[in-house]
Amino acid sequence: MINGSVLLELQRATHATLQLLAQELADLDLTPSEINALGNLADGAERTVSELGSAVGTPPATLTGILDRLERRGLIIRGARPGDRRAVLIGLTARGARTAAMVRRAFRDVEKRALAGQSADAVAAARAVLRALTEAAR
Amino acid sequence: MINGSVLLELQRATHATLQLLAQELADLDLTPSEINALGNLADGAERTVSELGSAVGTPPATLTGILDRLERRGLIIRGARPGDRRAVLIGLTARGARTAAMVRRAFRDVEKRALAGQSADAVAAARAVLRALTEAAR
DNA sequence: TATTGTTATACTCTATAACTATA
DNA sequence: TATAGTTATAGAGTATAACAATA
Numbered sequence A, B: 001m002i003n004g005s006v007l008l009e010l011q012r013a014t015h016a017t018l019q020l021l022a023q024e025l026a027d028l029d030l031t032p033s034e035i036n037a038l039g040n041l042a043d044g045a046e047r048t049v050s051e052l053g054s055a056v057g058t059p060p061a062t063l064t065g066i067l068d069r070l071e072r073r074g075l076i077i078r079g080a081r082p083g084d085r086r087a088v089l090i091g092l093t094a095r096g097a098r099t100a101a102m103v104r105r106a107f108r109d110v111e112k113r114a115l116a117g118q119s120a121d122a123v124a125a126a127r128a129v130l131r132a133l134t135e136a137a138r
Numbered sequence C: 001t002a003t004t005g006t007t008a009t010a011c012t013c014t015a016t017a018a019c020t021a022t023a
Numbered sequence D: 001t002a003t004a005g006t007t008a009t010a011g012a013g014t015a016t017a018a019c020a021a022t023a
Helices: A006-024 A032-041 A051-057 A062-071 A094-114 A120-136 B008-024 B033-040 B051-056 B059-074 B092-113 B121-134
Strands: A076-081 A084-092 B076-081 B084-092
Touching: A006 A032, A006 A094, A006 A120, A006 B008, A006 B033, A006 B051, A006 B092, A006 B121, A032 A051, A032 A062, A032 A084, A032 B008, A051 A084, A051 B008, A062 A076, A062 B033, A084 A094, A084 B008, A094 B008, A094 B033, A120 B008, A120 B092, A120 B121, B008 B084, B008 B092, B008 B121, B033 B051, B033 B059, B033 B092, B051 B059, B051 B084, B051 B121, B059 B076, B084 B092
Parallel strands: none
Antiparallel strands: A076 A084, B076 B084
16 A cells, blocks of 8 residues: 555655644744754754755755855854865854754654654654664665 | 754655655656655545645645646646536546556665564554654644 | 635755865 | 865745635
8 A cells, every 4th residue: 555655654744744843933934944954953063064964864055055044144154174174064153052942842842742642662663764764765 | 862853853764765766766757746746646546636735745836836747747637526626636647657656666665675674563653653743733 | 705726926945067175 | 086065057846825716
């Protein structure tokens, strides 16, 4: 039964949750990609463009535009990586960190609400499956 | 740990598998959205634009453009629904059915390969989690 | 009046390849 | 030569609102 395909369900869930997140964060005026980028940066660690790209799943060329907008809005800064001046380190500004914290909270809220009826084991299994799918696609 | 967020892993897995699928189906020259639409239509059942839209997770206005291209390429046909001439029924052409079958096979291949190391229980749990996320976002 | 789908608009995302700077 | 990132280009996806046809 193709409509029970894990991949179809995966895409359905992604679209649905991204729209919900964009709604909940409507005040911040962020696109799905911007939400995704900030969600990944929310831990405060700096990342190169390539590293962030592989975390969010978009190629560097696409990320450039997304980062341009985030930088123009004062949410991130681009800096040089010591020892390799080709690489660009992406970091959050103070304002970006506050925004990212709101994004992170929205993530948690949606997860908590959506997964309330699921056992911890089921969620752990789901994570493993998601990671396996991601790994297989490299 | 935010980078263990289920939602971040969800988006990562979706991006990664969609790119893999587009690669494997490169000969068909389909975009991710077209792959998603054909994957949903592959069971041969006709659907209205709204129904297909909620299955793939895109609003009708977006779907119109995707369906325009699929129709121009002779993969789908738009027909009227008996009894309600507002609705448009989307069906596969013979050629579209063959293309959809290839899409479906690629889905199965990717799933089989990616989930080889996962137990049936884990996959079932993952499906349940995906459905819960989808449901929560309605 | 409400619903279904399409149009219109403006912007964002995407792939690809060419380019610059650095290694 | 290879790598990191940006730019350029053309096309695809998106949200929103307005619209036509039908219910």
